[in-house]
Amino acid sequence: MPGDAALLIDPGRATMPSLLRQAGYATAAVGKWHLGLGAERGAQDWNGELRPGPLEIGFEYCFIMPSTGDRVPCVYVENRRVANLDPADPLEVSYGKPFEGEPTGVTHRHLLKQDWRSGHNDSIVNGISRIGFMKGGRSAHWIDEEMADTLAGKAVEFIERSKDKPFFLYFATHDIHVPRVPAPRFAGVSPMGPRGDAIVQFDFQVGAVLEALDRLGLAQNTLVIVTSDNGPVINDGYQDQSEERLGAHRAAGPHRAGKYSIFEGGTRIPFVARWPGRIRAGSVSAAAFSQVDLAATFAALAGAELAAEDCPDSLDARAALLGEDARGRSHIIEHSPQGLSIRAGDWKYILPGTYSDGLPIRIRTEIAEPGALYNVSRDPGETENLAAAHPDAARELRAELERIREAGRTRGE
Known part of the structure; x- marks a missing residue:
């Protein structure tokens, strides 16, 4: 779905955050959203309030990417407004025609620091062409190499603010979605190129959350679940060496196919849970769970x-x-x-x-x-x-x- 899609979830419908909020939990969404914003596609006021959104379906706080890293707008939304936006440089978004005079991955391919392989060749932001067109809002643009630290930092800040009461955090890391542009300290740490480096960076973000829980004395009474929304994808639109450096690694293990597929490689996903004292460490379950x-x-x-x-x-x-x-x-x-x-x-x-x-x-x-x-x-x-x-x-x-x-x-x- 495009980055200017309307909110998919009807406000007033029961959701995990709304149910937990009714039970007295603080609730937050941090990271990749991709569930739409606003009541009508393409009608969002990116320079004003964006509603309905996460705050209308049960979250008390959000710091989100409106869509995904490969789709515009390449900005963060904090609660109902684009973060760090300068009113003198308004943000415009289009999933139709490009903005005149604005570079794209087709017209200015020589400016790219990560080239596109298919499709991802519209507006250029931070040296990477995306899906869709945007103009202005430069002070609000994210920097891909800083994204993991930014999102992990916001997740930890919410935990710190909420440590004295029950809380629910939905932390949707961008990694390992495309474009895979890890922080300099993670670039080159794996033999699999940017995709492997992004997996290591994902691990860092999980570790940041676990370290915060340990530091605040919350680990014993906190259920942590690490899971995914779909099976693996290798080449997904950018020239990031994902196929060339895959080697013998089988991203879906023994299962058939991957993301986008009805076969088990697409629908059977990792699910790791930690709850000291309630879930036995190191245990493995074959129970069917959705x-x-x-x-x-x-x-x-x-x-x-x-x-x-x-x-x-x-x-x-x-x-x-x-x-x-x-x-x-x-x-x-x-x-x-x-x-x-x-x-x-x-x-x-x-x-x-x-x-x-x-x-x-x-x-x-x-x-x-x-x-x-x-x-x-x-x-x-x-x-x-x-x-x-x-x-x-x-x-x-x-x-x-x-x-x-x-x-x-x-x-x-």
């Missing part, structure tokens, strides 16, 4: 009550999170831009359609009727379609997927 369940699980942990219409697909998964339930969910609905699949036990069923496939090179794969059925326990790479050999299992999972979609909810059915 990020959708975080809302109901956090609400239960905080003593907040969900109304019948709240978070209709979120289940209380405390037992799985705490290692008390080895099985977890009976099913998980997985989603990609091209369609849906369902996981149930060892089985995974994918609806017929055309899907993104492959890693590091992305291709298109066609799944014909009656769909694809995989035993992901024995075949984590989803190499053998068993729909013909197990037609009953395929039909049952397809019917269950359609039933859930038609019901519009899975909690309290």
Whole structure:
């Protein structure tokens, strides 16, 4: 979605921060937002108040990138205003026509310090061309090499301000999203080029949060979760040596494909939880757990009550999170831009359609009727379609997927 998209979440709808705020928690969002701002696409007043946004859906404080690092506007928004904006140099944003006289990655490619490979060739900010066009607001422009320190610093500041009361921090680091432009102290520290360096820089940001919790004596009573919004992507629009220096590394492990894909490499993501005294250190769980369940699980942990219409697909998964339930969910609905699949036990069923496939090179794969059925326990790479050999299992999972979609909810059915 573009950087001038409207807010995707309707104000008034129950969210993790709104539920926790009702339970007395301080709430903050720091980092990559990419959920839209304002009520209408392209109608934002970047020089005035930006609403609705994070503060209208449950957060008390936010310091965010409006979209992603590769999309304009390349500024931070603190609460409802662009941070450090000079009124004498107003900010303009366009996802249509370029601004006359402003350099782009096409017209001024020689100015780039990181070249584009595909698509990312519109306005140049900090020597990097982005998606979309912007003009002005120069005092507010971020510096990519300082982004990790800036965002980690804001996250730690919120923890320090909130140390004497319950708090919820949603910290969405930019790393390892493109463009991958690490701070000088991280540049060259890995053998994998900027992508590997960005992974090391991500680790630094996680460490900054953990160090703050330790320093403030909060670690014992704080649940920390490190997870991702999708599987890995290697080449994602810039010439950053991500493919050339990948070596033998398999970013998705044994799983098929990566980001944008319905296959496990795209939908099965890391999930690491730390809660001293509640979650046994070093333990590994095979329980089925969906990020959708975080809302109901956090609400239960905080003593907040969900109304019948709240978070209709979120289940209380405390037992799985705490290692008390080895099985977890009976099913998980997985989603990609091209369609849906369902996981149930060892089985995974994918609806017929055309899907993104492959890693590091992305291709298109066609799944014909009656769909694809995989035993992901024995075949984590989803190499053998068993729909013909197990037609009953395929039909049952397809019917269950359609039933859930038609019901519009899975909690309290």
